[in-house]
Amino acid sequence: MFRKAAALTRSLAVAGLAAAALAGPAGAANFKFAGPLDAYTLDPHAVSNTLIFAVLSNVYEPLVRRGADLKLEPALATEWKQVDDLTWEFTLRQGVKFSNGNAFDADDVVFSLNRAKAGGVKANLAAIASIEKAGDHKVVVKTGAPTPILPAMIVNWFIMDKEWAEANGAVQPGSANNQTETFANRNAMGTGPYVIKERDPGVKTVFAANPGWWDKITGNIDQATFFVIANPATRVSALVTGEVDMVDGLPPQDVQRIEETKGLRVQAGSDLRTIYMQPDIARDNLLHGSEKSKNPFKDVRVRRAMTLAIDTTAIQNRVMRKLSTPVGLPIGKEVEGFDAELGKPVVADVDKAKALMAEAGWEKGFTVNLDCTNDRFMNDEATCLAIAASLQRIGITVEPRIAPTARWAKQINPPDYDTSLVLVGYSPATYDAHLFFTSIVATRDPKSGLGAFNIGGYSNPEVDRLIADIGKERDRTKRLGQIRQAFALMKEDAAYIPIHQLKILWGVKDSVTVVQPADLGYPLRYFVVK
Amino acid sequence: MLLYLASRVGQTLVVLLVISLIAFLLVANLGDPLAALLSADASQAERAALVRELQLDQPLAARFVGFLGKLLQGDFGLSYRTQEPVAKLIAERLPATLELAFVSLLITLFVGVPLGILCGVAPRSIPARLVMFASAAGVTLPNFVVGIALIAIFSVQMKLLPSFGRGETVQVGAWTTGLLTASGWRAIVLPAITLATFQSTFVIRLIRTQLMEVGLAEHIRFARARGLSEARIWGLYALKNTALPVITMLGLQLGNIIAFSVVTENVFAWPGLGTLFLQSVQAADVPVIAVYLIFVGAVFMVINLAVEIAYPLIDPRVLGR
Numbered sequence A: 001m002f003r004k005a006a007a008l009t010r011s012l013a014v015a016g017l018a019a020a021a022l023a024g025p026a027g028a029a030n031f032k033f034a035g036p037l038d039a040y041t042l043d044p045h046a047v048s049n050t051l052i053f054a055v056l057s058n059v060y061e062p063l064v065r066r067g068a069d070l071k072l073e074p075a076l077a078t079e080w081k082q083v084d085d086l087t088w089e090f091t092l093r094q095g096v097k098f099s100n101g102n103a104f105d106a107d108d109v110v111f112s113l114n115r116a117k118a119g120g121v122k123a124n125l126a127a128i129a130s131i132e133k134a135g136d137h138k139v140v141v142k143t144g145a146p147t148p149i150l151p152a153m154i155v156n157w158f159i160m161d162k163e164w165a166e167a168n169g170a171v172q173p174g175s176a177n178n179q180t181e182t183f184a185n186r187n188a189m190g191t192g193p194y195v196i197k198e199r200d201p202g203v204k205t206v207f208a209a210n211p212g213w214w215d216k217i218t219g220n221i222d223q224a225t226f227f228v229i230a231n232p233a234t235r236v237s238a239l240v241t242g243e244v245d246m247v248d249g250l251p252p253q254d255v256q257r258i259e260e261t262k263g264l265r266v267q268a269g270s271d272l273r274t275i276y277m278q279p280d281i282a283r284d285n286l287l288h289g290s291e292k293s294k295n296p297f298k299d300v301r302v303r304r305a306m307t308l309a310i311d312t313t314a315i316q317n318r319v320m321r322k323l324s325t326p327v328g329l330p331i332g333k334e335v336e337g338f339d340a341e342l343g344k345p346v347v348a349d350v351d352k353a354k355a356l357m358a359e360a361g362w363e364k365g366f367t368v369n370l371d372c373t374n375d376r377f378m379n380d381e382a383t384c385l386a387i388a389a390s391l392q393r394i395g396i397t398v399e400p401r402i403a404p405t406a407r408w409a410k411q412i413n414p415p416d417y418d419t420s421l422v423l424v425g426y427s428p429a430t431y432d433a434h435l436f437f438t439s440i441v442a443t444r445d446p447k448s449g450l451g452a453f454n455i456g457g458y459s460n461p462e463v464d465r466l467i468a469d470i471g472k473e474r475d476r477t478k479r480l481g482q483i484r485q486a487f488a489l490m491k492e493d494a495a496y497i498p499i500h501q502l503k504i505l506w507g508v509k510d511s512v513t514v515v516q517p518a519d520l521g522y523p524l525r526y527f528v529v530k
Numbered sequence B: 001m002l003l004y005l006a007s008r009v010g011q012t013l014v015v016l017l018v019i020s021l022i023a024f025l026l027v028a029n030l031g032d033p034l035a036a037l038l039s040a041d042a043s044q045a046e047r048a049a050l051v052r053e054l055q056l057d058q059p060l061a062a063r064f065v066g067f068l069g070k071l072l073q074g075d076f077g078l079s080y081r082t083q084e085p086v087a088k089l090i091a092e093r094l095p096a097t098l099e100l101a102f103v104s105l106l107i108t109l110f111v112g113v114p115l116g117i118l119c120g121v122a123p124r125s126i127p128a129r130l131v132m133f134a135s136a137a138g139v140t141l142p143n144f145v146v147g148i149a150l151i152a153i154f155s156v157q158m159k160l161l162p163s164f165g166r167g168e169t170v171q172v173g174a175w176t177t178g179l180l181t182a183s184g185w186r187a188i189v190l191p192a193i194t195l196a197t198f199q200s201t202f203v204i205r206l207i208r209t210q211l212m213e214v215g216l217a218e219h220i221r222f223a224r225a226r227g228l229s230e231a232r233i234w235g236l237y238a239l240k241n242t243a244l245p246v247i248t249m250l251g252l253q254l255g256n257i258i259a260f261s262v263v264t265e266n267v268f269a270w271p272g273l274g275t276l277f278l279q280s281v282q283a284a285d286v287p288v289i290a291v292y293l294i295f296v297g298a299v300f301m302v303i304n305l306a307v308e309i310a311y312p313l314i315d316p317r318v319l320g321r
Helices: A012-023 A050-056 A106-117 A162-167 A232-240 A252-260 A300-309 A312-319 A350-359 A380-392 A405-412 A433-441 A461-472 A476-493 B002-028 B033-037 B044-053 B060-072 B086-121 B126-140 B143-157 B182-215 B218-225 B230-260 B262-267 B273-282 B286-314
Strands: A029-035 A064-066 A072-074 A077-084 A087-092 A128-133 A138-143 A194-200 A204-209 A221-228 A246-248 A264-279 A324-326 A366-373 A396-403 A421-426 A497-509 B170-172 B175-177
Touching: A029 A232, A072 A077, A087 A106, A106 A128, A106 A138, A106 A162, A232 A246, A232 A252, A232 A497, A232 B143, A252 A264, A252 A497, A264 A300, A264 A380, A300 A350, A300 A380, A300 A497, A312 A324, A312 A380, A312 A497, A366 A380, A366 A405, A380 A396, A380 A421, A396 A405, A433 A461, A433 A476, A461 A476, B002 B060, B002 B286, B060 B286, B086 B126, B086 B175, B086 B182, B086 B230, B086 B262, B086 B273, B086 B286, B126 B182, B143 B182, B143 B262, B182 B230, B182 B262, B218 B230, B230 B273, B230 B286, B262 B273, B273 B286
Parallel strands: A029 A221, A029 A246, A366 A396, A366 A421
Antiparallel strands: A064 A072, A077 A087, A087 A138, A128 A138, A194 A204, A204 A221, A246 A497, A264 A421, A264 A497, A324 A497, B170 B175
């Protein structure tokens, strides 16, 4: 009944919004929700982390924000235009106040850029070379290279009150080596729809509606409490007992139970994160495998055979309990540049795969380690084991090396890239394929930082040339064509083996309407409690 | 007595130093804090800069000396994860864990000791057999199973008690207490019972075995021969002889709860040290883990010291050995 069965398949962000609009604000409400992890800090410029942005986007605002449908919309900037290749002009909103009553103006924007550039989020703003105040409500941003998608790149750049930061000694962003802790770590001063009323790190965070917000809260939440409950069983119990109205990180094995519980439902929307495998094709030997003098992954036929051997539909049905979507590209469907044709999942064909292995001279197969996590993505360990079983069918003996994220990252990350085959998940923060290209597909270049997370060392000069063009192209149609071309070349080389796009799993009370964006955010301003 | 005291304190200090070295070595190889601190798209230059800032490029020995030096000055460093002082993080979480340990110890004493005496004095009676049967379950069931079962029964089914958190807390000076509010007491019941399950069954079995053994000893037979009442024999002469092992065990258990109630705290989202430890391990938050392990070592040493100092008070024969 109700929406339960349909909830899994429908596009929920949109459905949620429609329902919210229908329901309308029904008086002030108190909302309680729980998730497995807490935001490390309230400092918006200290660490680049999805969860921090998810929590802070209720309190701080960027110049340009994403709406419930993920489209860009004006926030602290009312309009923006690219004046020339390297120059952007942002007109700032008038009459906006921070929650302490201070007026918002160009000084705060300039201050927040400099602060962010000194902190852990600086990589997200690498495109911006400088900023200049051009009047109280206008700033001019210079980019180092032509950057047609600049607005999409700054949705997580939050503006902080300059006077407040100066008065409280929080001018410098937090960092682990600072011997003094910054005030902004536990306190926040933004222009957003909510303010932090109470904060107990790792335990709970209480939000209260900001009565002076320039925009309108379309939901009816005037107070929200976010609890951190690490244990999944307890999280589900807290939902069942009614102690919380919503839980994030619902364990897949509890989906059925929640659906069968009266008054509760499961909300499973797309997660931008997409899981793929990357073999090491840079080295001449198999670093972690049986072949000490030869690297089978250098042969494109072996890589294609692997792509054909992995049955992503079986993984979707058996391992993921249908809570994933197989894809043919290592990026999510919502990402700008995703191509429906290229994005169709590959249909498994073991015979063809075996033939390719024989053609490449590897019919006897080989042994290789696959580096996987067991605490990062939904059912990552089980996915890893399923992939190993799939590849065994074509003679490749995969020995999974399963580790917690911290260990796994130390193994695979630059500068060593100490892996032969790795299972990774990625989502571009800009929702744009270009970021995927520059950090994961481009030829590795330690100097420019291009391809820093191209863990397999893939390199194709033609793709590199296209990546440079995509970065500059201002015409959207042309740009999408270039992206398609680059993806086609990349797919032909089979150096990235896409597995599936994940889903975000929330357990929600039927009396609550939520919006569930693919970037893992909690946009409280749209939530309605009946 | 003084000599006994000095030798015990000296041993404690040596062990503490060894623990800090082990803690340091352990966490130096634990994982990559860079993964948690850097964004996925960080450039190599940014990585290198952070490695320098955190001094991860220094030799291990130099890092240990620096670490120890700062520790002695009372500077425990900043957490990589939350960028807050480690001492503050631990101090904030300590009250929750200590209160939980205290309440579960009370339960253990009030449940375990009387039942243990019952089982020891009348091991063949029906109630004693029932208690022994139930305590077998208590010893074998892992903590998290007990915790989840209690939540399923008392929170989900009966809707009597909260399933997570600490309830409302009150600030008393630097101490946050949940023991002064009704919701705080309601919240502590289930996790305290979970912790006490194992301990009290353990205490029951320990006291039972000890009493059964002491019951055959000569001084008890003499006492009986002199016609003393059974209550006096068991309550005074027998029980006193079982005190040493029980106190040792309770001391160690108390240390265990303060240090490693990780599982129970995780199940009940109890905001104590165990939760902090788990969150830090997940993020490879080296400074917190190192200080935490040393702190835990210190707690054990202090409790152990207290227990050893208590020995001569209970049994003066200890000094003679």
